[in-house]
Amino acid sequence: MATASSMQQPALLLRQLTQDPVTASLLAAALATAVLMIAAVSRGGGRKPRLPPSPRGFPVIGHLHLVRPPVHRTFHDLAARLGPLMHIRLGSTHCVVASSAGVAAELIRAHEGKISERPLTAVARQFAYGDDGFAFAPYGPHWRSMKRLCMSELLGPRTVEQLRPVRRAGLVSLLQSVLHRASGAEAVDLTAALIRLSNTSIIRMMASTVPGSVTEEAQALVKAVAELVGAFNVEDYIAVCRGWDLQGLRRRAADVHRRFDALLEEMIRHKEEAREARKMRGGAEGETPEKKTATGTTTESSKDLLDILLDKLEDDAAAEVKLTRKKIKAFVIVSSCRCVY
Known part of the structure; x- marks a missing residue:
């Protein structure tokens, strides 16, 4: 899951990207493509996965717009409204947030292997020599x-x-x-x-x-x-x-x-x-x-x-x-x- 400092940067990043006309055009095309793909998938029907409660989000960016500093206060306010276990979508990345010690302990007992893993980001993959880095290695x-x-x-x-x-x-x-x-x-x-x-x-x-x-x-x-x-x-x-x-x-x-x-x-x-x-x-x-x-x-x-x-x-x-x-x-x-x- 992203760190607090990294999740505070989306708004500043979007402003920087849109200042360059070429980058802004590419980003707009990518977002339009993503919206069309999401619409096509949603029309296809199918059984939706059972997920914890989630705040209202947007296509493509999910709930990135809700993640504002200080991040722990944001999650506290959301937990007060949605409960101690909630689903947050950071763009295309789905996250489950546990906001109480009891729920967190239950998740660790039931899913220790998955929780022990950390997402291997594009930058971290380079520094970790692929899967050779211990901090980002899959549980095994x-x-x-x-x-x-x-x-x-x-x-x-x-x-x-x-x-x-x-x-x-x-x-x-x-x-x-x-x-x-x-x-x-x-x-x-x-x-x-x-x-x-x-x-x-x-x-x-x-x-x-x-x-x-x-x-x-x-x-x-x-x-x-x-x-x-x-x-x-x-x-x-x-x-x-x-x-x-x-x-x-x-x-x-x-x-x-x-x-x-x-x-x-x-x-x-x-x-x-x-x-x-x-x-x-x-x-x-x-x-x-x-x-x-x-x-x-x-x-x-x-x-x-x-x-x-x-x-x-x-x-x-x-x-x-x-x-x-x-x-x-x-x-x-x-x-x-x-x-x-």
């Missing part, structure tokens, strides 16, 4: 395997505790910067500062042992991914607009994905070379990497998330669902969408 063996990996290792208590110094360093740096500017009576943009903190923390937790991993380019790529995935894309909601890329979002996403992929390949290659060098030194000197902390080797306590994923890549040769290089890169890129913008 791959999804369950990655969930176990996240819960037991990537986001487990031990890893969270190991990465505490990384998060603390970012917070200390932010506070020092704010105090320095405050002492000079300078204005501080806390929103921008917190976004920067989120970006740098994600990069450091992913690749803290890669020299120069926190660069301006890396932070810009993390920010771009979050913005593109959260943007309202008309082709995700209006079926007849799919494949047209009217807003140029897929084109921009392809460019960001290409640059991010190159950055990740460089990080992974650096780690692979360091791992191979450690193995050679360990074999020559008869020591394990964990014993050689004085020589700068990676120990269990200094591993970042990328180290853990590469360990799994080497160890899971006989696993039911094997971790691949693409799945690792998809995990890193999609994880950057967790930032709040």
Whole structure:
């Protein structure tokens, strides 16, 4: 289901699209075609599906016109009129909204598999390398395997505790910067500062042992991914607009994905070379990497998330669902969408 920020953009988007005569003509033709198709289908009769109560909508756009900021207030007002379970159509996308804890719990019990899945939008598909991304993967063996990996290792208590110094360093740096500017009576943009903190923390937790991993380019790529995935894309909601890329979002996403992929390949290659060098030194000197902390080797306590994923890549040769290089890169890129913008 769309995020609150992405659902607040349809009105602004429609104004931007209609300013260009060519785009406006194409959009008008698409809407006219959609209306004719809907009319033809409705005349064909047939048994209608049983759906929860729904507010009055329009052809093509459905209830997009009702989704106004703040979105949670909109759903609250609709639930007060229609009940705790309602049907909302965002363009061509049908959604069921549960507005009470009891109804939501019942839906999860009865449809856990479907609720666990997330819609794979046109932009998200590029960043997730198709179905390789865990966050947007269909419910199945791959999804369950990655969930176990996240819960037991990537986001487990031990890893969270190991990465505490990384998060603390970012917070200390932010506070020092704010105090320095405050002492000079300078204005501080806390929103921008917190976004920067989120970006740098994600990069450091992913690749803290890669020299120069926190660069301006890396932070810009993390920010771009979050913005593109959260943007309202008309082709995700209006079926007849799919494949047209009217807003140029897929084109921009392809460019960001290409640059991010190159950055990740460089990080992974650096780690692979360091791992191979450690193995050679360990074999020559008869020591394990964990014993050689004085020589700068990676120990269990200094591993970042990328180290853990590469360990799994080497160890899971006989696993039911094997971790691949693409799945690792998809995990890193999609994880950057967790930032709040």
